[in-house]
Amino acid sequence: MTTLQAQTVPAHIHALDAHDPLRHKREEFVLPEGAIYLDGNSLGAMPRRVPARLSHVASQEWGQQLIRSWTAQTRDDPAEAAQDWMALPDRVAAKVARLIGAGPHEVAVGDSTSVNTFKALAAALSLAGERRVILTDADNFPTDLYMAQGLGTLTGDLELRRVPAADVAANLTSDVGVLLLTEVDYRTGRRLDMAALSEQARAQGILTVWDLAHSAGAFAVDLNGCRADFAVGCGYKFLNGGPGAPAFLFVAERHHAAAPVVLSGWMGHADPFEMARDYAPAPGARRFVVGTPQVLSLSALDTALDVFADVDLRDVREKSLSLGRTFMALMEPLLSRFPLTLVTPTAEVERGSQVSYRHPQAREVMAHLIAAGIIGDFRTPDILRFGLTPLYHSHADVWHAVQGIGAVLEARA
Template sequence: MPTIDRAACEAMDRDDPLAPARVRFHLPDGVIYLDGNSLGALPRATPERLARLVTREWGDDLITGWNKHGWVELPRRLGAKIAPLVGAQADEVLVCDSTSLNVFKLLSAALSANPQRRLILSDSGNFPTDLYMAQGLAALLGRDHRLELVPPEGVMERLAEDVAVVMLTEVDYRTGRRHDMAAINERARSHGVLTLWDLAHSAGAMPVELDRTGADFAVGCGYKYLNGGPGAPAFLFVARHWQDRAQQPLFGWFGHARPFDFDTSYAPRDGIDRFQVGTPPVISMAALECGLDTFAGIDLQQVRAKSLALGDLMIRLVEQQCAGFGLSLASPPAGAARGSQVSYAHGHGYAVMQALIARGVIGDFRAPDLLRFGFTPLYLRFADIWDAVAVLRTVLMQEEWRRPEFHQRAAVT
């Protein structure tokens, strides 16, 4: 296989149709950011938007801002902007709460819509908070509901008539392995099983087709590929045919049909609005809207093509430059089988990642031994991948990871 040099990567950047989108982000000098799958970069529009909201909309207009500036409409307005990114209709997506709370609400709704069954099916690679929410809900319901975990490759076979809902993350947060949403949704339907998808590692990084594949419910994250900022609000998807039939358990005043009647009895709103709970976090939602606006005019098929090319490039360059230094590819080698990241196992993975970060290459670590590199096509360049692998080679060859400070675990890895 021909050797790839940096000039070849620079040529790829010149031909990149997404290259102009890079200027939409603030990217620090001297940093190669390969962690947009954990926290997206800052959109350049965000600081000015937040300053205007705080000083003028809140500062000058005070409570009139709810009507004057449309704050109350943010959950639906932002949901409509997310909808095309996940293959949904505008009235099927709502921005609210956190991913964990949305999992709890939608999992409860799915169980209420399939009341004769008690089994929640998931896979052993699912994100832990989703599993915690399922465990907590099953304990709260107290009606013999239980969570069953199978290996990722065993999900299709396990779908059967005793399963109420299958809850999966489309792209594995550790390795980037991708579930076949269309195939799983089809098999689930054939057995009367409802589907709940976590899109935290796919929305904004690749086309998602919730409606076309017949998904029932989904949740997603606002601060990864959607660039909404630390702790940005999450979103949820409810297929139209479930919106007035499935009941979510958290009766909040923003989910009430007439919240400003202040009735002491709960009556749910029509449609997806009944899945709201409390007051929208206006400042956080304004930041998320700036993140969503970075997708204006962007073709998601081009995003996916570049994502695959970036991942393939990293795999080839690591093979070319880092063989013999203890790295083992943990992600699927075939691009179609993974999301927008590549992970490597290493016996001292945490220390290696800290040494990389010290040199300005920012990825992250996932226990027990994974170095995780995420690819955000809107602002990452092919030459960045070449430079990052060159730094990785230096860190491994010179054994910089052995320095004591790189072995001291921080609270966030």
């Protein structure tokens, strides 16, 4: 890879980077030496400011303050109180809310995307009343399907109806209670029309649960603009919160009064330390926080999200599309020489922030690419997946990566 990076990048690629309004953001991340990391859609790179925060949390907040770090009760200064661990989920929720078109009180941060999918489905199905069908994309991310199946085991009366993504709109029938979709497909990178599908679902009285795992932080999501009902997403992909970072759950304000909290843990109680015998929900989406906040990982995510503070998500989207366009154009000559098939839509409205190809030996090819320092992902059965993260990728990275992909495929041939 060192030799690859030494190759001269063509002027037109340099020109794209020269006009990139986000080019300064790369300095805010730690990136691996001698490699091009194209897997931020699996695990985002670490923002440079995170280790200092973690160190402070460990040495001061945990090491010295101990239990006093939890609540405002021990603090006189309101600014300090806002830093309390108890407020951490809400503080992180407000930062996530800005990225997904939600109000801060509509987002809860904690648990995993899987668990939040369960919470959202349970609440949505309760609101759906007699309608016991969950409609979903047959190729939805497995955990979404599994959590729906698990909920079905509990209730005993659910039908999980799986149809190809292209047939979802035609299957929005009056017996469907909940539409469960992932906006950007984890294999192909195809982006669904969230606004149109939410609108069509609503017209049929169907509630929506959107999985934004590959959307949040990759482009501006407008949940309230789409009148989405529920949404979930990961903290460790484009939000760069670190391995196993807490996930988020969006519940539209109009559902707060009626949506039941099935996982009614004490940290979603209106006053946890009242130690009341009965559950009474906290205001807003905070009620969907279940147990003790994951302070170490929440702190990392909290600081990681600050990378977005001065970022216009329209620039992020523009750059993501430009990186994808460049990647596909540079890969084009390889498609006639090697058994590669582009599976990512070329239409920009249908693209997330990754580009994927089928290859009959995708697993081995990806192993070779990773050994050569081009870190993408293999996804069954035959997908080579390359994630594009506008905050830390340059067009030159894309160019180097494609040179490396060509060299690896050539060597194998």
